[in-house]
Amino acid sequence: MILAYKDASTSLPRIHLWPNYIIDLDAPFTWNDCVERPFEDTCIEFKKGCRSPLSCSNHLCKEAHSYDPNPNCPSFNITTKYGCNICPVTTLNPVSNKCKLSQLNTYTGRLRPFGIRFVSSCAPSSLLSSLPKDVRGVAAFSWSNLAFPRQLSRVTDKFALCLTNSSGYAGVIYLGDGPFYFTPTFPNLDIRTILSYTPMIRKSSKSLGYYIKLNRISINGTPIHLPSLKSESVKLSTVVPYTTLRSDIYNALFTAFIKATKDIPRAIAESPFNLCLKASVRSVHYRFHVPNIELETESGKVWTISQDNSMERSTWNGAACLAFIDGGSRVEDAIVIGTFQMENNFLFFDLENQKLGFSSSLLARGTACSSANFTQSPQ
Structure with missing residues (x-):
């Protein structure tokens, strides 16, 4: 069980280990800025900068090289210069999309209780730009065999993610099969x-992110006309704050939502959103009687996005804004579900059986991701 916090300035979820990491569902391996001072630039230039470097002949190095690097990143084919004593990899910051040449190494630190030597990439501190101030790297939670959960011993090939909507309270990540208990309503x-x-699908054999399929999107039970939706893959992301839609899908959702909320007074739209609503004088805690957005998945089960995950409270005037973003017409993925829509939803990633378990909002059941029962730990 690992505590997960929402960063107040970036809204990125981070896990509370040493060092602290943000969570990335798409990264091939974990990395942090472990280059020892005074070596500031890169581990590659001075091998003493990394504590326990792996050689290029190590099977874990070959595993890391089996994943396609970002085409905009530098090539790691530099063994002619440095020999096989190191394992060069390209390390990506998923927020800035900047990358650096770095080195794969083994690391124990606070992971020692798990009884493993953890493999991660030793990256320069310059790669931390745009990450939260107290975060020192990125934790991989992808399909990769080098991902954080898959490297830990004594757990099955499953993990659960439950993100909180407040920087003042901790959510939780479970490694393993459960059981999972929450308080106070149903202890x-x-x-x-x-x-x-x-x-839960993969777009290709080398794809590392998590994807699902949707049959339809509805608003209060009324389907939105989206003829090509079944052919699209829907990605889950912990580095995208709000669900981002390709323009044609966004416009259809936006139009349908405007029609469904025509009786609610409008407020001035606040970037990056295009629709904001005024709070009713009778509303409690800025709650809005807006319709549910229903994602019918490939299995026929419905992921309900209620107002707690569809409306982001504005910074002024007690308004709230539709928390979906127009990603443009040329995005790689037609729909990317962001962290705001995941908050207070329990998501169970069953890699062993290739399926995603989802709860819809726990708030509707009288509990939240900040109410994990730590006295009843998974077996």
């Missing part, structure tokens, strides 16, 4: 018993 209820499941 003896195993969350697994209320989950719905849908197949």
